[in-house]
Amino acid sequence: MSQADSIHTLSLKGIHDGVHTGKFSVMEATDAYLDRIERFNPELNAYITVTRESAQAQAVDIDNRIRKGELTGAMAGVPYALKDLFCSEGVRTTCASNMLSNFISPYDAHVAEKLKAAGGVLLGKNNMDEFAMGSSNETSAFGNVRNPWDTTKVPGGSSGGGAATIAARLAPMTLGTDTGGSIRQPASFCNITGIKPTYGRISRYGMIAFASSLDQCGPMAPSAEDCAITLNVIAGLDSRDSTSVDLPVPDYTANLNDSIEGLRIGLPKEFFAEGLDVQVGAVIDRAIKQFQAKGAIIKEVTLPNSHLAVPVYYVVAPAECSSNLSRFDGVRFGHRCENPKDLLDLYERSRWEGFGDEVKRRIMIGTYALSAGYYDAYYLKAQQVRRLIKQDFEAAFKDVDVIMGPSCPTTAFGIGAKKDDPIAMYLEDLYTIPVSLAGLPGMTFPIGFATDGLPVGMQLVGNYFEEARMLNIAHQYQQWTDWHTQVPAQFA
Amino acid sequence: MEWETVIGLEIHAQLATNSKIFSGSSTAYGAEPNTQANLVDLGMPGVLPVLNKKAVELAIRLGLAIDADIAPRSIFARKNYFYPDSPKGYQISQYELPIVANGHMDIQLENGDTKRIGITRAHLEEDAGKSLHEDFQGQTGIDLNRAGTPLLEIVSEPDMRNAKEAVAYMKKLHALVRYLGVGDGNMQEGSFRCDANVSVRRPGAEFGTRAEIKNLNSFKFIERAINHEVERQIDIIESGGKVVQETRLYDPDKDETRSMRSKEDANDYRYFPDPDLLPVEITPADIEAVRATLPELPDAKKQRFMVEYALSAYDASLLTLSREVADYFEAVAQGCGDAKLAANWVNGEVSKTLADNEMEIAAIPVSSAALVELLKRIQDNTVSNKIARDVFAAMWNGEGSADAIIDKKGLKQITDTSAIEAVIDEIIAKNPGQVAEYRSGKDKLFGFFVGQAMKASKGKANPNTLNDILKQKLEG
Amino acid sequence: MAISEAEVKKVARLARLAVPDERLAAYTQNLCNILDLVDQLSAVDTTGVEPMAHPLEMMQRLREDVVTETDHREKYQAVAPEVEDGLYLVPKVIE
Known part of the structure; x- marks a missing residue:
């Protein structure tokens, strides 16, 4: 029993080694997490769907295959969760929306297929902001998620359910998605590690689209090593996503132990200006000094157009989403209104009833921005400024290897605090959105707690396809510190 | 006072691919409803389009044949509108930077003159599904088998001045599409469809307001529909009214066009570059690779037939309307050594019998070699031309070779x-x-x-x- | 830049969303606020800047023309609200 009680404290590698050396079975590991979910999820609401039966069936099968030596990989026997916008065959996939509340996906997303083939065990589907639109997990049609560090606070969003899941160790790893900060911001609020790789590094096939030119999937877990192990399984070319990149996938665990001596870290002065909470700033400064002490070189860089990122994002993302979400029309899947009187009524009522307010607001803004007479002023202009933002990063990376700064301006805010003020909510993402617009890889790793007792994450931005270097840097930090192993007392 | 008609055509040619433009579903015609509609074609949440290389090659092929520019960098865009046969709520098409631009085609007028018709652009796009209006408890049924079938939309300049020119252009383009193997041109199955933009004006004046007529799926309909529309517009203007810019549907049963209510508020398509599809790059080497596989083009072939076989322009143009006919003719001419005799037979008995049987030359039961055997019997006076026609009919009916039929029926000419x-x-x-x-x-x-x-x-x-x-x- | 209630209604129709009258004012206010935020862009000089539709400067990868799919109609239609004889049903379409 004592062993089962401590499985949730293990890393991915620890679980893998445990099941492969026969210390415990995949079934025991699976049950350990299922039991924790049963115990803690009612309080956190981090899962929308728990796939207990199929997880146990998978566990039996994987135990067998491990015994026969058919499965040996790093994910074999490891339980995991998925944000509920990854299609998983035979499993309800809701996008936290009433539109899809009964949608049993007929197919697996590319990443779901990869994890399944690698011998992972799917525990369930994580709560999120509806269609990934939100920064607090309050737009979910399945209720808000509570932050394990303080259950009166939000976990961040849109991958808030995933962040809470990892923080409370209700799974050793989950996949999130990041369109403007949806992995990095909740990772910061919940004291976990999460990486959004370079756009195109991981196939988007089967990931229900919010904004296609920004969406990217990535792992969320306690440590950088866990993320590296996961990335090894899910990264790479997929013939079903023509925007997935045909570049070799390195072994992301190979260079974790490289020294960071001489590493040139850029601090964008705009990320440390007015708007950054003083307490958060203090924690960031302390971590930067730790890097400096280990031989890193700190330089100031400038991203002069970064203040335009939020406005650009709120044109580009809604424009793409207005079109991406048109397929939800009540005809082939999803919510259909009762007794439509004609075709128009079918569309208008099914969509009105199926989508929540934030989703509808963004669809309308996007529709407006693309409509005749406004396209040039909004969409085209935003695309031009998007290039300026990208060029800022290109210039900065001439002088530095990586960029560091806060993931968010504050620690987790109170549930309901910004719910009725969309603009205040949008500004939560001011440090993460520029990175998304440029398509660069970004990650968050835990660096301590502010005086309010809430976690603070460091955002680390690399140049294109430099994920291995970023994971190495975060891993090194995690060798000197133990922030990433800390779990709220009531979920320990 | 005189009125001048101005016509531009938008022709949708289905491309001859095995699979759809953005998915691996079959494009075969006539399957059970929705059995050839996969996740991508159905617009399921999370799926992504992947462009079919063959569709791009076929577009380049047509582009080269109409002497057009092939875009080195081409962009796909989304055309947003809600309709049940459009599963994603948008159609993937091209807006800015279409794959083919600035081409032209010469048509033959009735008086024998040649007229050049400009082709503004040709772009790739996906077809929609089909709405079936038979009654399903008062509802419409949707079949998405056709959704995602590759189309090339070929847009002409408003260069045509009467319905006959429009028909000549459409026929020539139809022949070209088939000639090149770009599409099968099957109009019954909707593989070659035409929309016409029609307006009238006083000669020399600015263009008038145009109406777009949809559903012109036969050469007969297009002429009738345009003439009808021209009359309708002239009537409106002459009785003091104004032509409204709108989409009209041609109803062949009633021989009239009527306004399409369903398209009324769908006029703001919110085109934008499809973020799921990166720009398509077409290198000079790609273009040359396609050019190397181009067959001899109809106009060049016609010229060659006139020179090489000493045929009249009339005979040569009939023989080059389709590649299969031209190939058949050449085999016969070379086999019997008398091009004029071969031309008379192919343009005469052969094409008449095909027409009577509503048959394409590909399905002809009398092979070119079999016809050569018959023509040789005319040349060596075994049979007269008249008797040969009877022999041909028997050959068509599968009664045997020319010699066997002549023998069996005792048709050998008496020269004794x-x-x-x-x-x-x-x-x-x-x-x-x-x-x-x-x-x-x-x-x-x-x-x-x-x-x-x-x-x-x-x-x-x-x-x-x-x-x-x-x-x-x-x-x- | 302000957006009027009438414009919001027009946009909602284009997006096929049935905004009830009593919600129109609140939506309009929210959309106005978002547009105010976005209007910062109008002050930026973007002369000569090429629009960026996509973060990667790559060209599209194409697929070979091969039929890879088989019929899964039953499976795919299991999630459909209303089907008959293999067809998806919608209220009568008037052309």
Whole structure:
């Protein structure tokens, strides 16, 4: 029993080694997490769907295959969760929306297929902001998620359910998605590690689209090593996503132990200006000094157009989403209104009833921005400024290897605090959105707690396809510190 | 006062690919509803389009044949509108930077002149599904098998000035599409469809307001629909009204166009570059690779036929309307060594019999080699041209080779003069009155004797020999 | 830049969303606020800047023309609200 009680404290590698050396079975590991979910999820609401039966069936099968030596990989026997916008065959996939509340996906997303083939065990589907639109997990049609560090606070969003899941160790790893900060911001609020790789590094096939030119999937877990192990399984070319990149996938665990001596870290002065909470700033400064002490070189860089990122994002993302979400029309899947009187009524009522307010607001803004007479002023202009933002990063990376700064301006805010003020909510993402617009890889790793007792994450931005270097840097930090192993007392 | 008609055509040609433009579903026609609609075609949440290389190659192929520019960098865009046969709520099409631009095609006018019609652009896009309006408890059924079928939309300049020019352009483009193997052009199955933009104006004035007529899926309909629309617009203007810019649907049963209510508020398509599809790059090497596989183009082939086979422009243009006909002709001409004879037969008996049977040359039961055998029997006087037509009909019906049929039916021409003399002697003996009349100067009766002699020989007498002997004997 | 209630209604129709009258004012206010935020862009000089539709400067990868799919109609239609004889049903379409 004592062993089962401590499985949730293990890393991915620890679980893998445990099941492969026969210390415990995949079934025991699976049950350990299922039991924790049963115990803690009612309080956190981090899962929308728990796939207990199929997880146990998978566990039996994987135990067998491990015994026969058919499965040996790093994910074999490891339980995991998925944000509920990854299609998983035979499993309800809701996008936290009433539109899809009964949608049993007929197919697996590319990443779901990869994890399944690698011998992972799917525990369930994580709560999120509806269609990934939100920064607090309050737009979910399945209720808000509570932050394990303080259950009166939000976990961040849109991958808030995933962040809470990892923080409370209700799974050793989950996949999130990041369109403007949806992995990095909740990772910061919940004291976990999460990486959004370079756009195109991981196939988007089967990931229900919010904004296609920004969406990217990535792992969320306690440590950088866990993320590296996961990335090894899910990264790479997929013939079903023509925007997935045909570049070799390195072994992301190979260079974790490289020294960071001489590493040139850029601090964008705009990320440390007015708007950054003083307490958060203090924690960031302390971590930067730790890097400096280990031989890193700190330089100031400038991203002069970064203040335009939020406005650009709120044109580009809604424009793409207005079109991406048109397929939800009540005809082939999803919510259909009762007794439509004609075709128009079918569309208008099914969509009105199926989508929540934030989703509808963004669809309308996007529709407006693309409509005749406004396209040039909004969409085209935003695309031009998007290039300026990208060029800022290109210039900065001439002088530095990586960029560091806060993931968010504050620690987790109170549930309901910004719910009725969309603009205040949008500004939560001011440090993460520029990175998304440029398509660069970004990650968050835990660096301590502010005086309010809430976690603070460091955002680390690399140049294109430099994920291995970023994971190495975060891993090194995690060798000197133990922030990433800390779990709220009531979920320990 | 005079009115001038202005017509531009938008033609949708289905491309001859095995799979759809953005998915691996089959494009085969006629399957059970929704059995060829996969996750991508259904617009399921999370799926992504992946462009079919063959569709791009076929577009380049047509572009080269109309002497157009092939875009080195081409962009796909989303055209947003809600309609049940459009599963994603948008159609993937091209807006800015279409794959083909600035082409042209020359058409033959009735008076024999040539007119150049500009082709503004040709872009790739996906087809929609089909709405079936049979009653399903008062509802419409949607079949998405056709959704995602690759189309090339070929947009002409408003260069045509009457319905006949429009038909000539459409026919020529239809022939070209088939010629190049870009599409099968099957109009019954909707593989070649036409929308017409029609307006009227005073000669020399600015363009008038145009109406777009949809659903012109046969050469017959397009002419009737345009003429009807022109009359409608002139009537409106002459009675003091104004033509409204709108989409109209041609109803072939009633022979009229009517306004399409369903398209009324769908006019803000919110085109934007599809973020799921990166720009398509077409290198000079890609273009040259396609060019190397281009067949001889119809206009070049026609010129060659006129020179190489000494054919009239008329014969040559008929023979080059389709590649299959041209190939058939060339095989026959080379086999029998007489191009004029081959041309007469292919443009005559062959095309007439095909038309009577509503058949394409690809399905012809008489191979070019079989026809050569028959034509050789004409050349060596075994049969007359007239008897050969009967032999051809028998060959068509599968009764055997030309020689076998001639043999079996005893159709071999009689060239033996003594046999023909015997027949003629008998006829002269039987008709003394007519002989006397002829000899007294009634030359016209010669035909009567020819007819009688042919009848007696069951048509087998060699006509030249028969004429000679008859003349001798009657003069006798 | 302000957006009027009438414009919001027009946009909602284009997006096929049935905004009830009593919600129109609140939506309009929210959309106005978002547009105010976005209007910062109008002050930026973007002369000569090429629009960026996509973060990667790559060209599209194409697929070979091969049929890879088989019929899964039953499976795919299991999630459909209304089907008959293999067809998806919608209220009568008037062309």
